[in-house]
Amino acid sequence: MRSPVQGIASHWDEWFRHEAAESDHEAIDAIGRSGFEQCRFIAWLAHRWAGEAQWRGEAPPARYVLAQLSRVSPFDKWRAFDRYRTTYGASGISAIVIDEQSAGESSDVRHVEALILPADEDAAAHDVVTDGFHAEGADLRAARQTALSLLDGKGLVAFLALWIATGRRPYPRWVRAGLLVGWLAVAALIVRLLIGSDPGGRLTLFFGLLFGLWSLLVLTALTIAVALGIQAWLAGRQWRRRLEEYQTRLRLDGGLSLQGGSAGLAFCLNILLATFRSHPRLPTRSWLWERFFRKLRLAANNWAATGVVSPQGRVEKVAIESKIRACMRHPEITDVLTPRQPEARQSVIDKLMLTSVRKTRDGPVSVGMRRAFASERQHLRSHRCRYAAQSILAVGDFTSRSQLAVNVLALGVSIVMLVALPDIRNVLYPPPPPAVVTPSSPSPYYLWISLDTKRPQAFDVVLESGFWSNRRADVAQYPDPGGSARAEIRLNRLGRQMTVDEQDGTLWIERRRKLLTREYQSGERVGSYSFSYVTRLGNE
Amino acid sequence: MNRHLSVRRIRICFITLLLGGCANDKEMRVQLEAHHQTANEPSLLNVQAQVTGPQSGLSYKWFSVLGEFEPQDSYVPRSTYSFSPSSSRDRIWVEVWRDNERVAQGELDVHMDSAASERPAREPPPHVHITITQIPRYDPAGGPDTRADISGRVSGDFSKGYSVILYARADAWYIQPVPFALHPIAPDSTWKSWTHTGSNYAALIVGNDYKPLTRLDVLPQVEGGVIARTIVEGKKP
Numbered sequence: 078m079r080s081p082v083q084g085i086a087s088h089w090d091e092w093f094r095h096e097a098a099e100s101d102h103e104a105i106d107a108i109g110r111s112g113f114e115q116c117r118f119i120a121w122l123a124h125r126w127a128g129e130a131q132w133r134g135e136a137p138p139a140r141y142v143l144a145q146l147s148r149v150s151p152f153d154k155w156r157a158f159d160r161y162r163t164t165y166g167a168s169g170i171s172a173i174v175i176d177e178q179s180a181g182e183s184s185d186v187r188h189v190e191a192l193i194l195p196a197d198e199d200a201a202a203h204d205v206v207t208d209g210f211h212a213e214g215a216d217l218r219a220a221r222q223t224a225l226s227l228l229d230g231k232g233l234v235a236f237l238a239l240w241i242a243t244g245r246r247p248y249p250r251w252v253r254a255g256l257l258v259g260w261l262a263v264a265a266l267i268v269r270l271l272i273g274s275d276p277g278g279r280l281t282l283f284f285g286l287l288f289g290l291w292s293l294l295v296l297t298a299l300t301i302a303v304a305l306g307i308q309a310w311l312a313g314r315q316w317r318r319r320l321e322e323y324q325t326r327l328r329l330d331g332g333l334s335l336q337g338g339s340a341g342l343a344f345c346l347n348i349l350l351a352t353f354r355s356h357p358r359l360p361t362r363s364w365l366w367e368r369f370f371r372k373l374r375l376a377a378n379n380w381a382a383t384g385v386v387s388p389q390g391r392v393e394k395v396a397i398e399s400k401i402r403a404c405m406r407h408p409e410i411t412d413v414l415t416p417r418q419p420e421a422r423q424s425v426i427d428k429l430m431l432t433s434v435r436k437t438r439d440g441p442v443s444v445g446m447r448r449a450f451a452s453e454r455q456h457l458r459s460h461r462c463r464y465a466a467q468s469i470l471a472v473g474d475f476t477s478r479s480q481l482a483v484n485v486l487a488l489g490v491s492i493v494m495l496v497a498l499p500d501i502r503n504v505l506y507p508p509p510p511p512a513v514v515t516p517s518s519p520s521p522y523y524l525w526i527s528l529d530t531k532r533p534q535a536f537d538v539v540l541e542s543g544f545w546s547n548r549r550a551d552v553a554q555y556p557d558p559g560g561s562a563r564a565e566i567r568l569n570r571l572g573r574q575m576t577v578d579e580q581d582g583t584l585w586i587e588r589r590r591k592l593l594t595r596e597y598q599s600g601e602r603v604g605s606y607s608f609s610y611v612t613r614l615g616n617e
Numbered sequence: 618m619n620r621h622l623s624v625r626r627i628r629i630c631f632i633t634l635l636l637g638g639c640a641n642d643k644e645m646r647v648q649l650e651a652h653h654q655t656a657n658e659p660s661l662l663n664v665q666a667q668v669t670g671p672q673s674g675l676s677y678k679w680f681s682v683l684g685e686f687e688p689q690d691s692y693v694p695r696s697t698y699s700f701s702p703s704s705s706r707d708r709i710w711v712e713v714w715r716d717n718e719r720v721a722q723g724e725l726d727v728h729m730d731s732a733a734s735e736r737p738a739r740e741p742p743p744h745v746h747i748t749i750t751q752i753p754r755y756d757p758a759g760g761p762d763t764r765a766d767i768s769g770r771v772s773g774d775f776s777k778g779y780s781v782i783l784y785a786r787a788d789a790w791y792i793q794p795v796p797f798a799l800h801p802i803a804p805d806s807t808w809k810s811w812t813h814t815g816s817n818y819a820a821l822i823v824g825n826d827y828k829p830l831t832r833l834d835v836l837p838q839v840e841g842g843v844i845a846r847t848i849v850e851g852k853k854p
Contacts, residue, residue, distance in 0.1 A: 509644055510644060510645075510646075510669045510670045510671070511669065512646060512648075512667075512669045513667070513669075517796065518796065519795050519796070520761045520795065520796075521791040521792045521793070521795065521796050521813075521831045521832060522760060522761040522787075522791060522813070523761065544834070568832065569788065570788035570789050577834055577835075578834075579789060579830075579832050579833055579834045580830075585672070586669070601671050601672070601673065602671070602672035602673065603669065603670055603671050603672065604667075604668060604669045604670065604672070605667070605668050605672055605694060606667045606668075607650070607665045607667065607694075607695075609650075609652065609665070610650050610665060610667050612796075612830070612831050612832070613828075616796070616797045616828065
């Protein structure tokens with residue numbers, strides 16, 4: 078038993094042949110005699126009937142219904158139905174399918190149409206149904222599976238990762254300029270702090286400014302990326318659910334039996350477009366998907382795609398030369414999506430364009446005239462994709478060199494900031510002053526100043542003595558069993574000592590202020606201990 | 618309602634983080650340490666405060682129950698305490714002030730007897746001798762990266778309860794081989810250890826409760842806790 082939508086043609090045919098009254102036949106014949114009345118009937122069906130008839134809570138797809146009806150009596154003889162016999166009116170990116178005898182002609186670039194419909198209740202119904210051609214079920218399933226993955230799966234993750242790395246953002250121009258200036262300012266501030274003069278007492282201000290600005294920029298970037306990513310995921314999830322529940326119909330004219338799966342990428346993108354068309358207004362709006370589908374619809378006449386898609390979303394290599402040639406000969410194709418293979422490089426295509434045959438516009442040449450060429454230079458752009466997710470990036474025109482440059486700058490600056498974060502933290506949020514604790518040095522020639530702190534790099538120690546040489550030492554965490562944080566001072570008696578007291582001396586604990594390799598003037602002194610106290614520590 | 622609660626929680630977390638970040642970085646702690654000033658003056662103590670916390674603008678006020686400090690107010694964390702003639706123990710305090718505000722306080726119980734081991738012995742020292750029989754090489758630079766064996770013998774009238782401490786001379790006398798090391802005297806009256814090298818070597822017999830200093834400009838005389846000592850020059854090739 079077929080559903081009312083899937084089986085509308087057979088239901089009509091049965092009614093028309095066996096159940097319709099004589100008066101019904103006469104009324105239908107009357108409408109069919111006039112082209113105007115035929116058009117009125119189509120308009121009523123498309124706008125009135127489809128708007129009012131509800132099937133599973135939705136309006137049935139009028140174009141599909143018209144296409145079905147166009148093949149049964151009496152509509153198969155109505156001229157107004159002619160265009161519905163060959164198209165759903167839902168064209169998308171073209172596939173390049175080379176005819177058996179062809180070496181790559183414009184006619185090999187073929188429109189692909191896709192629709193998704195509520196699935197038949199028949200358990201044996203296929204997920205993907207072909208119309209006008211035959212293809213291997215595995216190839217069709219792979220295209221559908223990839224489309225599902227792009228909506229909500231690994232494909233979407235790959236797309237989001239690529240977009241975060243290289244994709245344009247929905248910022249107004251002034252925000253984009255502001256962010257660029259912000260990142261440049263952070264970079265300049267880092268350079269200033271690394272090689273400029275010592276800021277002295279203003280170091281805290283500089284560090285605060287640096288950290289605040291960097292945090293703001295990172296927060297902005299992350300917020301936008303996460304928000305748009307979540308929106309894309311939520312919208313994709315709803316479309317995926319719909320695609321899983323519905324049946325996909327693919328149409329490719331020409332009565333071809335496809336050998337190989339190189340139309341898979343085109344099928345996949347058209348399945349995505351069909352899913353969007355079946356339910357364009359979701360409660361969750363997604364800037365990423367809206368931009369992609371808007372561009373995809375616009376690209377329908379000028380883009381072609383070739384590539385075998387694997388269920389994992391990879392675009393596998395194909396025999397490409399004849400396909401490129403077919404695109405070059407096609408008067409409307411300006412962009413082609415290909416697998417990532419050397420023969421599809423832009424330089425190769427450009428070279429081929431120079432030596433290739435000229436494009437010939439369709440249309441007859443008048444009697445007594447000869448065809449001549451005054452063509453502008455043709456251009457075919459190649460978009461090589463290793464993954465299907467990259468085709469979304471290409472079609473949606475997401476790739477932005479300026480954004481990529483900003484991202485590289487931001488990444489570099491952020492790596493430097495992350496490495497420098499402990500130093501910045503030590504200045505902006507200094508740890509509590511530490512006390513001197515055990516262990517003391519096991520060697521009489523050294524003085525160990527062990528501190529009870531978890532952030533040893535925030536301090537250094539100064540020895541001032543009239544008997545021993547003055548010393549300055551950084552505090553570091555030592556990996557011995559005790560794991561103590563300490564400064565180690567090698568003692569050296571002064572040549573001209575100012576006292577005979579070998580216990581003379583004060584050890585000062587100072588806050589260390591540094592940024593990566595740059596050391597600044599020491600900060601506040603936060604501890605003073607006598608030399609004798611530190612020497613005796615641990616033995617009393 | 619939930620949103621209001623969430624916002625409140627975020628605010629509390631933020632304030633806690635801010636306070637946590639700022640907490641304790643101005644905290645002051647003070648610890649007192651007292652040492653006998655000279656062996657001959659058991660009633661005088663050098664008192665030193667070990668101060669943790671920001672050091673700028675600090676001043677110190679010294680207090681006791683019975684004795685007295687000189688000075689009683691200082692800008693350095695040191696003062697001298699003298700016991701009252703009528704007492705041998707006391708409690709002392711130091712208050713740390715900054716900008717008319719007391720920022721820390723420390724206290725310590727002191728005993729005149731605590732310096733007893735440093736007091737010169739009234740009774741004559743036991744009649745003992747110490748010799749170094751295995752003398753390490755002469756090495757005026759000395760230092761932590763060298764090593765040699767040293768041993769010796771003790772003779773005379775002494776009981777258990779004594780040990781040997783060793784020093785090697787470089788730019789000063791350094792105890793060997795590690796700080797506070799006491800080397801036991803074997804039943805056959807010998808002792809042995811290893812040492813970093815130096816120009817001269819010294820061996821001292823001290824009571825087991827003796828607290829040797831790690832570095833010295835001048836070695837202690839035979840008095841107080843030291844009952845015998847010997848100094849030899851390193852063996853020259």
